[in-house]
Amino acid sequence: MENITLKKISEILGLSISSVSRALKNHPDISVATKKRVNELAEFLNYEPNINAINLRAKKNRVLGLMVPTIAGFFYSSFISAVEEECRANDYTLIILQSGSDPEIEKNNLSVCRQNRVSGLFVCLSTHTTDMEAFDKIKEADIPLIFFDKVPESNVYDKICVADKEVAKLAAELLIEKNKHHILALFGNRNLSISKIRLGSFTNTISVVKGVKTYTEHCNSYVAAKNITTEYFSKKGIPDAVFCMSDEILIGVMKSLMELKIDIPGKTAIIALSDGFWPKLYTPEITYIETSGYKLGKLAFARMMNCIDGKVEPAELYINSPLVSGGSI
Amino acid sequence: MENITLKKISEILGLSISSVSRALKNHPDISVATKKRVNELAEFLNYEPNINAINLRAKKNRVLGLMVPTIAGFFYSSFISAVEEECRANDYTLIILQSGSDPEIEKNNLSVCRQNRVSGLFVCLSTHTTDMEAFDKIKEADIPLIFFDKVPESNVYDKICVADKEVAKLAAELLIEKNKHHILALFGNRNLSISKIRLGSFTNTISVVKGVKTYTEHCNSYVAAKNITTEYFSKKGIPDAVFCMSDEILIGVMKSLMELKIDIPGKTAIIALSDGFWPKLYTPEITYIETSGYKLGKLAFARMMNCIDGKVEPAELYINSPLVSGGSI
DNA sequence: TCTCTGAGCGCAAAGCTTTGCGGAACTGTT
DNA sequence: AACAGTTCCGCAAAGCTTTGCGCTCAGAGA
Numbered sequence: 261m262e263n264i265t266l267k268k269i270s271e272i273l274g275l276s277i278s279s280v281s282r283a284l285k286n287h288p289d290i291s292v293a294t295k296k297r298v299n300e301l302a303e304f305l306n307y308e309p310n311i312n313a314i315n316l317r318a319k320k321n322r323v324l325g326l327m328v329p330t331i332a333g334f335f336y337s338s339f340i341s342a343v344e345e346e347c348r349a350n351d352y353t354l355i356i357l358q359s360g361s362d363p364e365i366e367k368n369n370l371s372v373c374r375q376n377r378v379s380g381l382f383v384c385l386s387t388h389t390t391d392m393e394a395f396d397k398i399k400e401a402d403i404p405l406i407f408f409d410k411v412p413e414s415n416v417y418d419k420i421c422v423a424d425k426e427v428a429k430l431a432a433e434l435l436i437e438k439n440k441h442h443i444l445a446l447f448g449n450r451n452l453s454i455s456k457i458r459l460g461s462f463t464n465t466i467s468v469v470k471g472v473k474t475y476t477e478h479c480n481s482y483v484a485a486k487n488i489t490t491e492y493f494s495k496k497g498i499p500d501a502v503f504c505m506s507d508e509i510l511i512g513v514m515k516s517l518m519e520l521k522i523d524i525p526g527k528t529a530i531i532a533l534s535d536g537f538w539p540k541l542y543t544p545e546i547t548y549i550e551t552s553g554y555k556l557g558k559l560a561f562a563r564m565m566n567c568i569d570g571k572v573e574p575a576e577l578y579i580n581s582p583l584v585s586g587g588s589i
Numbered sequence: 590m591e592n593i594t595l596k597k598i599s600e601i602l603g604l605s606i607s608s609v610s611r612a613l614k615n616h617p618d619i620s621v622a623t624k625k626r627v628n629e630l631a632e633f634l635n636y637e638p639n640i641n642a643i644n645l646r647a648k649k650n651r652v653l654g655l656m657v658p659t660i661a662g663f664f665y666s667s668f669i670s671a672v673e674e675e676c677r678a679n680d681y682t683l684i685i686l687q688s689g690s691d692p693e694i695e696k697n698n699l700s701v702c703r704q705n706r707v708s709g710l711f712v713c714l715s716t717h718t719t720d721m722e723a724f725d726k727i728k729e730a731d732i733p734l735i736f737f738d739k740v741p742e743s744n745v746y747d748k749i750c751v752a753d754k755e756v757a758k759l760a761a762e763l764l765i766e767k768n769k770h771h772i773l774a775l776f777g778n779r780n781l782s783i784s785k786i787r788l789g790s791f792t793n794t795i796s797v798v799k800g801v802k803t804y805t806e807h808c809n810s811y812v813a814a815k816n817i818t819t820e821y822f823s824k825k826g827i828p829d830a831v832f833c834m835s836d837e838i839l840i841g842v843m844k845s846l847m848e849l850k851i852d853i854p855g856k857t858a859i860i861a862l863s864d865g866f867w868p869k870l871y872t873p874e875i876t877y878i879e880t881s882g883y884k885l886g887k888l889a890f891a892r893m894m895n896c897i898d899g900k901v902e903p904a905e906l907y908i909n910s911p912l913v914s915g916g917s918i
Numbered sequence: 919t920c921t922c923t924g925a926g927c928g929c930a931a932a933g934c935t936t937t938g939c940g941g942a943a944c945t946g947t948t
Numbered sequence: 949a950a951c952a953g954t955t956c957c958g959c960a961a962a963g964c965t966t967t968g969c970g971c972t973c974a975g976a977g978a
Contacts, residue, residue: 263648266935267934267935275958276958277934277958278935278937278960279956279958281935281936282936282937282957285936288955290956290957291955291957306703306726306729308700308704309934309935310645310704310933310935311641311704311706312640312645312706312933312935314936315641316962316963316965317934317935317936317962318935318936321641330670331660331669331670331673332666332669336666338661340660340685341660341661348698348701353684354684355684356685358674360674372677372682375639376682377639377641397635401635515870515871518871518872519872541840541843541844542844543844554661594963596965604927606928606964607928610966610967611927611966611967614966617925618926620927623927639963642964642966643964643965644933644965645933645934645935646932646933646964646967647965648933
């Protein structure tokens with residue numbers, strides 16, 4: 261079966277193309293009888309309008325782009341899931357691209373987005389991105405651009421974030437409240453603003469209390485997190501609490517502690533910032549502050565709609581992040 | 590800045606649209622000097638061809654559709670990751686849709702795909718899909734359709750699968766070799782062909798050995814898997830091995846065994862079919878037979894290219910699945 | 919000087935949809 | 949009978965790109 265077009269339907273029915281188009285759109289100019297004929301034939305032939313033609317004419321694509329380092333992440337897939345849901349509900353098509361944390365691919369992906377005439381773009385920066393020029397061109401072209409999770413520091417961009425300062429503070433306060441004095445605090449890649457902010461807020465909060473010793477470390481993978489943890493717990497004397505900045509780090513830490521058979525929370529307490537799935541897998545369940553990718557996705561989409569509708573000033577928006585108690589502290 | 594088109598470039602340069610188009614495509618009819626002028630201006634203006642116009646003219650979209658129950662799955666995100674990589678490398682755009690395991694949404698998504706004139710479609714069926722009519726219409730429209738993971742039983746469709754029979758057999762043989770006699774075997778949703786096949790092959794293989802007792806159960810979530818495991822291990826006498834059909838089940842089983850502080854592999858052995866990430870998180874690492882979503886994605890894409898290129902008969906293709914030894918058996 | 923060749927470029931159509939405008943046929947009014 | 953007002957539909961253009969074909973002009977060969 262060939263492609264069904266308005267033209268084909270019009271020829272079969274002896275109507276003009278425009279009448280068929282209007283009939284399908286329930287335009288008042290068209291008689292009820294004609295509408296019926298057209299609709300029935302269209303249904304029978306499985307007619308679907310050619311979205312390329314529509315977009316071409318409308319000069320407006322209902323297409324959004326979404327770029328992440330990798331889909332298969334701890335956090336991204338739930339973010340994407342939320343955005344896709346909203347796109348579907350609002351008749352947007354979503355194009356997902358991975359950068360593989362390669363700035364070169366990142367640039368190419370931006371080209372792809374422009375070719376596809378996306379109406380908006382969600383981006384989680386790769387760890388190695390330093391040159392923002394390609395992104396600035398997107399902005400110049402008046403394509404709404406929303407960063408999430410890994411965002412640039414400059415405030416000329418729209419950003420959707422976890423309230424990094426607050427969640428790190430919350431975690432620190434909980435540790436203080438529980439009277440922890442030897443704290444191993446693990447953070448992600450030291451170049452990322454997300455790591456810097458969380459680290460700053462965490463240590464600031466902790467530092468007001470006398471006699472608390474905090475060991476801060478950075479790690480780029482769960483394996484690194486595991487190794488660092490093992491080092492501390494086997495050689496350097498046992499911390500009475502571990503703070504994990506992300507799920508990835510939590511996993512590494514837990515792997516280490518399980519190997520060493522460290523009792524939780526008896527020997528050491530754990531507190532994490534997490535999407536919420538992983539903490540439930542351990543026994544006891546890990547106490548965490550929720551940094552939900554799903555919520556972030558919903559918020560990002562809502563923001564995108566605002567950006568597309570009217571002009572809004574670049575802003576940094578936050579989702580709220582409740583404390584979820586497990587038994588690890 | 591407005592949208593840059595060939596027309597705009599041609600006006601600025603005092604050329605015809607067609608000459609600009611040819612210049613950008615390095616057509617021999619165009620002089621070197623003109624090519625240079627055109628390319629420089631195009632670069633300066635950030636020209637990107639309008640893909641809608643291209644597709645409209647070519648009557649051929651380099652767009653593929655991909656539908657899964659949810660992106661945020663144990664397995665899907667790595668499948669998607671692989672497909673996206675290939676799409677990018679081959680200049681295809683990928684549209685990802687979630688069905689939420691709702692046949693109604695599934696149908697709508699197929700409409701979306703047709704509107705977008707996808708050149709091909711990857712589908713993992715939702716658990717509740719029974720009516721294949723909408724998919725048959727896709728086939729009638731000559732859109733290559735490849736099922737993966739959760740596939741329909743009929744062999745009129747193209748299918749990319751884990752070699753379910755073989756992997757289940759492999760696991761069973763390993764358990765026999767290790768002399769296990771009380772085996773708890775956990776499978777997924779009993780309506781899925783994937784569960785049926787794995788169950789059939791597993792029990793068949795085990796049954797040739799005398800004196801082995803196998804307890805087979807079905808579970809639809811990791812929580813269910815956990816509860817069933819706990820029931821067996823706390824009340825019904827301790828199995829000396831557990832077989833987990835999927836990552837989801839493995840997670841539930843491990844959560845239970847960790848709670849009950851069952852020694853692995855001392856008290857009980859574990860063998861799983863898994864994508865490979867989760868088994869490494871436990872101590873000891875879990876022995877598993879790899880059912881890689883990533884590999885599946887790569888194979889699915891290659892198959893798709895064949896389908897698009899030439900006519901190929903519907904077939905069922907398999908990825909190979911090596912045994913990866915951990916310390917759980 | 920005339921013709922031929924080829925280099926370099928432009929014209930126009932096609933692909934599909936939407937929409938402003940105009941037109942035919944009919945109904946109803948005076 | 950003349951006119952106005954509806955109802956219902958068609959024409960044509962625009963949106964952007966690609967490509968077959970045809971055109972112009974310069975230079976070469978006769």
